[in-house]
Amino acid sequence: MLIGELAERAGTSTRTLRYYEAHGLVCPRRSANGYRVYDEAELRVVREIRALLDVGFGLDDVRPFVACLRAGNTSGDVCPDSVQVLRRKLAEVDDYLDRLTAVRQRLHTQLSHAIAHREETCPRKRQSGP
Amino acid sequence: MLIGELAERAGTSTRTLRYYEAHGLVCPRRSANGYRVYDEAELRVVREIRALLDVGFGLDDVRPFVACLRAGNTSGDVCPDSVQVLRRKLAEVDDYLDRLTAVRQRLHTQLSHAIAHREETCPRKRQSGP
C-alpha cells in the first residue's frame, strides 16, 4: 500500500503521514523507486494515532500506544506505558474540567450580575446624566 | 505613569502592554520624548484584559469590555456587547465541558478496560504463548 491509499483509507492526508514518520510514529519500507510502502497493520496504527489526537493527546503521548500495537497487541492501550499515559491524561482532563467548571460558574455569575446591573443602570433609553 | 510602572502594577510585562496597544486595546498618550504615558484608568483596563484572558477569552473578545470601561462604567461587563460576548463564551464553555466530559468518560472506560485486559493477558510474568 502506498502513501496515498493509506491516507485515504485512514481518512487523513499524505502530509500528515509524512509528518508522523518524521516524528517516528510510523516507519514504512521503501520500494525500489523510493516510494513509501505500508502494510495493512499500519492502517490500524494510523487510526489509533488519529483517535488519540482527536481526544486531545499530543504526539508524544501517542507513542506508547503505537509501540503497544507494534508489539502485537490487538489494542494499543493494554501496555503499562499506555496505561500510565491514560492515567495522566485522565488526571489532566479532570483538572481541566475543574478549572473550566470554575470559569463557567464565574461567567454565569458575571452574566447575571451584568444583566441585573443593566436593569438598574439603564431602565429606559433616556438618561438624566450631566 | 510610564510603561514600566503600569506593567509592574498590573502584574505583567512591558512587552505585553505594547502588544495590547498594537492590537488596539490601549492607546496611551506620548510625552515629548516619545515615551508612553498612561493614566490611572488604564490600570483597571489592563487588569480587566488580563482577567478575561486568564479565563480563556481572546483579544477580540476582550474589546467590548475595554470599550465599556472607557465609556465610564465601573465594570466592563455591563454593556450590551460585553453581555453578548459573555453569553457566547458561556455557551462555548458549556460546549467544551460537554465534549471534555465525553472524553473523560471515554478515557475512564478505556483505562478500566485496559487494566482488566492486562489482568487477563499477563496474570503472571510467565507466558505460555506460541
Next chain:
DNA sequence: CCTTGCCTTGACGCTGACGACAAGGTTTAG
C-alpha cells in the same frame, strides 16, 4: 564624561499539527 536605568521600534522564536506550494522523478495510458 560615563554609567545606570529607563524608554523606543523592529524583528525573530516558540508551541503543535499540520496545509500549501515548489520543483522534480516514475509509471502508465493514449
Next chain:
DNA sequence: CTAAACCTTGTCGTCAGCGTCAAGGCAAGG
C-alpha cells in the same frame, strides 16, 4: 511524445500571546 496521476524532499505559512534579543535614544547621578 505527452499528459495524468502518482510519488519524492524541502521550505514556508498558520494561530495566539507573548518572550527575547538587538540597536539605539533620553535623563539623572557621581
